[in-house]
Amino acid sequence: MSSLFLHNSLPDKNRSPSFWQQLDKIARHMLPTLFALLTIIFLSSPLPIPGSTELLSATIINTVFFWSLWRPSGMPVLNVFLIGIFMDLTGSAPLGINTLTLLLMYGVVDYYRFYLIRFRFVIIWCIISLIGLSIAIMQWLLTCLLRFYIFNPIPILFEASLCTGIYPLFSTVCSQILYFFDKNYETLD
Amino acid sequence: MLPFSVQTKQFLNRLTFLTLLLLSVGIIIIGQFDKSLTNKFRMAVISSLMPLWNIALHIQTDTNAFLVNFKEIHRLTDENRQLQIENTNLRQWYDVAVSLARENRVLKTELHWNPEPSPSFVTSRVIADRRDIYTRTVLLMRGTKSNIHLNDLALTPNGLVGRITEIGPHIARVLLITDSSSRIPVELETSHVPAIMVGNNTSLPRLLYYPQNVHPIEGERVVTLNQDSSFPTGIPIGTVHYQHPEQPTICPFAHLEHLAILRVFDFHQQPEILSKTLTPKLSKYVPSTPSRQLFITSIKNVFFKKQER
Numbered sequence: 001m002s003s004l005f006l007h008n009s010l011p012d013k014n015r016s017p018s019f020w021q022q023l024d025k026i027a028r029h030m031l032p033t034l035f036a037l038l039t040i041i042f043l044s045s046p047l048p049i050p051g052s053t054e055l056l057s058a059t060i061i062n063t064v065f066f067w068s069l070w071r072p073s074g075m076p077v078l079n080v081f082l083i084g085i086f087m088d089l090t091g092s093a094p095l096g097i098n099t100l101t102l103l104l105m106y107g108v109v110d111y112y113r114f115y116l117i118r119f120r121f122v123i124i125w126c127i128i129s130l131i132g133l134s135i136a137i138m139q140w141l142l143t144c145l146l147r148f149y150i151f152n153p154i155p156i157l158f159e160a161s162l163c164t165g166i167y168p169l170f171s172t173v174c175s176q177i178l179y180f181f182d183k184n185y186e187t188l189d
Numbered sequence: 190m191l192p193f194s195v196q197t198k199q200f201l202n203r204l205t206f207l208t209l210l211l212l213s214v215g216i217i218i219i220g221q222f223d224k225s226l227t228n229k230f231r232m233a234v235i236s237s238l239m240p241l242w243n244i245a246l247h248i249q250t251d252t253n254a255f256l257v258n259f260k261e262i263h264r265l266t267d268e269n270r271q272l273q274i275e276n277t278n279l280r281q282w283y284d285v286a287v288s289l290a291r292e293n294r295v296l297k298t299e300l301h302w303n304p305e306p307s308p309s310f311v312t313s314r315v316i317a318d319r320r321d322i323y324t325r326t327v328l329l330m331r332g333t334k335s336n337i338h339l340n341d342l343a344l345t346p347n348g349l350v351g352r353i354t355e356i357g358p359h360i361a362r363v364l365l366i367t368d369s370s371s372r373i374p375v376e377l378e379t380s381h382v383p384a385i386m387v388g389n390n391t392s393l394p395r396l397l398y399y400p401q402n403v404h405p406i407e408g409e410r411v412v413t414l415n416q417d418s419s420f421p422t423g424i425p426i427g428t429v430h431y432q433h434p435e436q437p438t439i440c441p442f443a444h445l446e447h448l449a450i451l452r453v454f455d456f457h458q459q460p461e462i463l464s465k466t467l468t469p470k471l472s473k474y475v476p477s478t479p480s481r482q483l484f485i486t487s488i489k490n491v492f493f494k495k496q497e498r
Contacts, residue, residue, distance in 0.1 A: 041238060041241060042245075044238070044242075045241070045242045045245040045246070046242055046245065046246045046249070046315070046316055047245055047246075047249050048249070053321050053322055054322065057322075077202065077205050077206045077209055078205065078209070080209075081209045081212070081213070084213065085213075085216070086234070088216075089230060089231050089234040089235075090231075090234060090235065090238065091321050092231075092321050092324045092326050092362070093321045093322070093323060093324060094217065094220055094221065095216055095217065095219075095220030095227050095230075095231075096213050096214070096216035096217035096220050097217065099213040099216060100210070100213040100214060100217060103206070103209055103210050103213055104210070106206070107206055107210070110202075110206070139322070140322075140323075142217070143322075143323045146217070146221055147323070147369065147370065149369050149370070151322075151323045151369065151390065152390065152391075155322040155323075159322065
């Protein structure tokens, strides 16, 4: 419905955007955040998904990384904060850990964005695996510090490898979505 | 779009980022010092998500049930025959149990036995198995409205599972005995010594702080110990198991990896209320086969009581 309205209105650039256009734009801007929130709800559910906690963390890291790198307008800093706090509230780890780590990742990606987008896919893959490992180590350190207990560090490797492993698939799907947007509508920026 | 220049936008973005970063650090600090506030927010969010999770759980349970039924339909005849044999066997045991229960009741009456209060319990489905990377907890879809309290014990028919650590009106969180922050006073049934069961985020919690001159025996039962009236004595937990020499662990009776339904017991209620709420009653459809001796005892009992009057 909304796309029909958009196609009809595209040639006339001087006309102010209609209600459906605005709605369509908001929906496209909110898509990554909505995806992240739905992922949190789904992977926090009682369904017996093996390694769901690590998968949740890896998916959220990938989502925030991908969209803050390629379409920052689809993943503003406030949304990163909201995703982090929602993830913290649905989990049982000390509150604020995911929020802090996601924001730090966002900060790093945002700062080096113009260097990062020049790299090839393989280099970016290496970078996301390093980021995944750093976040897992940071989460482990913070949890140990806040719980006064040395936890088994093996889950760090599992979380980091899962984060690295899903990136190619995730990147392919999200790139297709971006390509679809760019082809059919005006860009998000 | 607001009419700001690119520089102003960048500056505002950086400012927002820094503010949110500081806010997240603040949230960590507040969460660490004010646990009740954190729990309140968490329970509110989880309560609002509970209907969705409930639907997912029901779909999953129904699908599983359908698949299991489909797979096992061809084994029904064999199973039915086996069950019939087992049922006959159990029926005999049931008769024995009924007669023993009656005998027990008569003997208690003879001794003027004052029965111990039975605790009340609430049965609840496990709505979400929130095993984070570093925590071992589950969520129950019952809360304060269902008369569940903080520190109540959660049990399966096999043994202890954990205790309630966070609670909302319709939701409660059970800290499993395997969580790293779980410490439970226990008693070794054969050695008759106290110890502490310490969770370590693995499936086998450790057994610590037992007397130095005692070595827990492999396979001996471990039960709870009432040290400060927070735990009743004698709830089965598991058996002692040595994975490494000199490091006894406990192999829990409860299947902690597949928790579906839990019973939450309140051991802190007033005994007067408890004795009224849960008096064990035998079903009227139970086929009673009292022994001759028991029958004579009960007749004698009635006869002498009447004479006394």
